[in-house]
Amino acid sequence: MELHNAGENALMLYLGTETSPGVSARVQAAASAVEAILGEDLIDLVPSYASLLIIYNAYTTDHMSVSHRVWACLEQLSEAVENGGTTVVLPTYYHPEAGEDLEHLADSTGLSTDEIINIHSGTDYRVYAIGFAPGFAYLGQVDERIAAPRLATPRLKVPRGAVAIADRQTAVYPAVSPGGWNLIGRCPQRMFDPTATPTMPVSVGDRVRFEPIERARFLALGGEL
Amino acid sequence: MSLRVIQPGILSLLQDSGRMGQHRIGLTNGGPLDPDAFNTCNRLLGNSPGSTAIEVSFGGLQLESEVDTFICLTGAVMNLRINNIEQPRWEVLQIKAGDSINLEFAERGCRAYLGVAGGFQITPSFGSTATVVREHIGGLNGEKLGAGDALPCAEVRERERLYLNETQQPRYQDTATVRVIPGYQQHNFDRYQQRRFFSHGFTVSDRCDRMGYRLEGPAIECDIEGILSEGICFGAIQIPADGQPIVLLNDRQTIGGYPKIGSALSLDCAHLAQLRPGGDVHFAAITPHAAHNALHLAQSFQQRLTFKERRQ
Numbered sequence: 001m002e003l004h005n006a007g008e009n010a011l012m013l014y015l016g017t018e019t020s021p022g023v024s025a026r027v028q029a030a031a032s033a034v035e036a037i038l039g040e041d042l043i044d045l046v047p048s049y050a051s052l053l054i055i056y057n058a059y060t061t062d063h064m065s066v067s068h069r070v071w072a073c074l075e076q077l078s079e080a081v082e083n084g085g086t087t088v089v090l091p092t093y094y095h096p097e098a099g100e101d102l103e104h105l106a107d108s109t110g111l112s113t114d115e116i117i118n119i120h121s122g123t124d125y126r127v128y129a130i131g132f133a134p135g136f137a138y139l140g141q142v143d144e145r146i147a148a149p150r151l152a153t154p155r156l157k158v159p160r161g162a163v164a165i166a167d168r169q170t171a172v173y174p175a176v177s178p179g180g181w182n183l184i185g186r187c188p189q190r191m192f193d194p195t196a197t198p199t200m201p202v203s204v205g206d207r208v209r210f211e212p213i214e215r216a217r218f219l220a221l222g223g224e225l
Numbered sequence: 226m227s228l229r230v231i232q233p234g235i236l237s238l239l240q241d242s243g244r245m246g247q248h249r250i251g252l253t254n255g256g257p258l259d260p261d262a263f264n265t266c267n268r269l270l271g272n273s274p275g276s277t278a279i280e281v282s283f284g285g286l287q288l289e290s291e292v293d294t295f296i297c298l299t300g301a302v303m304n305l306r307i308n309n310i311e312q313p314r315w316e317v318l319q320i321k322a323g324d325s326i327n328l329e330f331a332e333r334g335c336r337a338y339l340g341v342a343g344g345f346q347i348t349p350s351f352g353s354t355a356t357v358v359r360e361h362i363g364g365l366n367g368e369k370l371g372a373g374d375a376l377p378c379a380e381v382r383e384r385e386r387l388y389l390n391e392t393q394q395p396r397y398q399d400t401a402t403v404r405v406i407p408g409y410q411q412h413n414f415d416r417y418q419q420r421r422f423f424s425h426g427f428t429v430s431d432r433c434d435r436m437g438y439r440l441e442g443p444a445i446e447c448d449i450e451g452i453l454s455e456g457i458c459f460g461a462i463q464i465p466a467d468g469q470p471i472v473l474l475n476d477r478q479t480i481g482g483y484p485k486i487g488s489a490l491s492l493d494c495a496h497l498a499q500l501r502p503g504g505d506v507h508f509a510a511i512t513p514h515a516a517h518n519a520l521h522l523a524q525s526f527q528q529r530l531t532f533k534e535r536r537q
Contacts, residue, residue, distance in 0.1 A: 005408045007488030008516040010458035012409065019453065044248045046456025046479055053456025055248075058520050063513050129454060131480025134251040134360050138454070175361070192250070194350060194362065200250055 001074060003067055009043070009058035011066055013074075016050040019140055019168075021126050023050045028085075028205040029077055037073040038066065047204045048129040049138075085206035087124065090172065092163050092210045093218035094120070094185035097225060099163065101182040105148055119143045120163075120184065121210045125170060127202050135174030135192025135200050139208050142168045154180030161186045161223065163210065174200075185210075188223030226292035227375040228341065234285030234328065239345060239364040239376070242275035244353035248479045254459065255355030255363060256475050258435060258498035259336050260491075261395070261527060262300035266340040269297045269317055269387045269532060276344025277354045279370070281337045283501075284330035286370075288339075290320045295342040295384040301334025301397060301499060316388035316535065317342075334397030334499040342381035357476050359436070387532040400505040401496040403472070405462065405487040406516050413447050413484045414464070421445060422486055423508050427470065431502040435476040437463075438497055440506055444468025447484045454482040460489035462508075472497060490516050492523050 006012040015030060016023030031047045034054055041061040046053040056066050094117040096102050106113045125139035132138075147168045155178065158164070162173040164181035173179060174191035187210075192200055202208060213221075230237075240263070243256025257263035257280055267276045279286065284303045298305050298314045305312045306327040312318055314337075320326065328337065347354040347364065356364030365374055411419065427442035445468045456479060457463075463471045463483040472489050474497075489497070490511070497506065511519070 005406060005513045007406055007409070007458040007460055008490055008513070008520060010488070012455070012458075017453070044246050046248045048455045048480055049453050051453070051455040053248075053458060055458060058517060059524060062517050129480055130249060130251045131454070131456075132251065132478060134362070136251055204249065 003070060005063055006053060009056050011054045011056070011063065011070065013052040013054060013070065014050060015052065019049050019128060024126055024128055024205065027052055030074060033073040033077055034070055037069050041066070046131070048131070085127070085203070087207045087209060088202050089209050089211050090187050090189050090201075091213045091217070091221060092121065092185045092187045093215060093223060094163075094212055095215065098186035098218070099184040102184045105146065105165070105182055105184060108148065109146060111145065116146050116184065117212055119146050120165075120170070121212050125208045127204050127206045127208060130200070130204055133174060133177055137171060137191065137200070137202050137208070139170045140168055142170050144168065148182045150180040151182065154178055158183065159186065159224075161188060161191075163187050186218065186223060186225070188218055188221035226380055227377045228288045228290050228292070228326070230287075230370050230372055230374040230376065231289055231325070232285060232287040233370040233372060233374070234281060234283065234287075236282040237286045237370040238280050238356040238358070239277055239347055239354055239370070240280045240356060241277045241349075241354045243475065244351055244355050244357075244363070247351050248456070251479055252351055252360060252362065253357055253477055253479055254475050255353065255357040257336075257338065258475055259300055259338070259495045261495060262336070263338045264527065265315070265389060265530065266297050266299040266338040267344070269299070269315065269389065270295060270340050270342050271384060271387075272340065272342070272344050276340065277347050278338050278340035278344065279376070281328055281339055282335060284328050284337070286328045286339065288326040288376075290324045290326065291322055292378060292380050293321050294378060294381045295319050296326065297340050298328070298337055299340075300337035301331045303331050303337045304329035313388065315394050317384055317386050319384075319386070331501070335501050336499055341378045342384050343379045346377040346379065359476060386535040388535055389530065389532055393530060397499050399500065400507070401493060401500055402507045402509055403493040403497055404490040404511045404516065404519070405508050406490065406513055407487040407510050408513070409487055410452070410484050411486065413449050414445065414486050415448065418445050418447070419486070422470070423510055427506045429500045429502050429504040429506060430469075433502060435474060437471045437473045437477055438500075440470045440472070442469070445470065445486065449484060451482045452484055454480050457481045458488060460491055460494050461485045462487050462489060474498060490519060492519060
């Protein structure tokens with residue numbers, strides 16, 4: 001573990017160097033512990049793959065005090081148990097009309113589109129981080145057989161709900177936005193709804209499983225093509 | 226009752242003190258780029274801290290009042306006219322229904338704050354009214370102000386006509402020295418690159434916005450291209466592959482994967498955000514301890530500002 005000054009009111013805690021469920025579980029456990037120990041002095045936390053950014057109130061405390069408290073609570077952190085979150089099932093309509101890159105991905109990997117769908121929906125993914133845009137969850141790890149690099153030229157408009165792959169990560173686009181990931185399907189479930197409670201169906205540490213659904217079911221659930 | 230937008234200018238945004246504690250769902254802070262000018266605006270008006278005001282970037286805002294109230298303009302030097310008569314800045318001004326309020330383009334500085342007695346009455350989203358256009362959140366509908374928008378505010382009959390003495394008003398420059406707290410991924414930049422970063426001047430690029438200020442200068446090389454994506458704090462100075470620094474500000478993305486050479490002091494980010502493209506920037510290293518002291522000194526200075534009352 002490493003703890004660094006990241007700015008006038010921020011510390012960066014590294015809990016590992018790679019993407020793995022174990023490291024992610026440690027990040028989650030550390031986030032809960034830090035939140036509890038800093039209380040009112042905490043402004044915000046940003047958990048990611050292997051790190052936790054801790055933002056504190058520089059007018060009520062300082063970096064020395066925060067580091068001491070963070071180290072103290074980390075020492076008491078029992079071995080993180082890797083089953084904190086819940087499993088969320090996201091229905092997905094996998095089809096070239098909903099995922100423009102599905103056929104191209106089949107060509108480049110030498111697999112059939114059905115095989116890609118089976119592999120993608122046959123894996124549980126961990127929510128490693130949330131960022132980039134409100135509700136954008138980074139999910140990993142995608143089976144190596146269907147991993148694919150980002151497009152050389154990102155699309156200007158990726159539709160809301162697009163299920164996509166970039167390297168060994170997968171995600172659902174929460175809103176229409178530019179993006180360079182490979183689109184393989186579409187999910188009717190809203191990934192960020194400012195009026196809902198909670199606003200997102202997933203949080204960091206949860207697991208996600210994609211469930212293939214037919215076109216009619218996709219439309220019945222409110223999906224748009 | 227409201228102030229009506231006749232011309233929104235280049236970029237006018239409703240802002241409160243910012244959206245805190247929402248990074249975990251991917252929401253950034255927003256809020257005023259120059260908190261001192263924003264806070265002073267609310268204090269002069271007798272508003273509660275963080276009341277919603279308009280951040281006017283570059284100028285060009287024209288409003289028509291549909292209510293009797295008081296306004297105040299702080300921050301960048303933008304000529305202010307009410308019914309075509311020039312008015313002082315950093316001063317509480319009475320306006321009547323039917324009055325026109327015009328802000329010309331900035332002569333010095335870049336961000337001005339137009340506040341109203343009681344603040345604009347905007348429903349918060351995620352605990353804040355701060356507008357973040359990229360996220361489509363805050364303000365009226367997550368958008369910058371547009372012609373025809375009605376900005377709700379209360380009718381106010383009484384307000385002390387406070388003003389900030391000219392000797393206490395900030396002077397906006399074309400240059401900024403940005404103090405940087407190192408110690409953060411610094412090992413990815415060798416000594417020579419660090420010296421280069423701290424000893425050369427940089428120019429504000431025309432690609433500078435509320436997300437980050439892109440600077441142009443000698444390319445700073447880093448021995449890695451990217452890092453495992455991680456949280457980005459306010460003021461973080463990213464060095465992408467082209468070696469040109471980006472100082473990340475209020476509307477930054479919450480997570481990113483570029484290496485960072487350090488983090489800018491928030492007080493100096495406010496000065497930076499008052500620079501327009503072409504402005505000069507120098508970086509100076511400071512310790513975390515010195516940064517902490519600087520914050521407290523500035524806060525103490527702010528609290529000691531005294532306002533006078535204009536006798537009519």
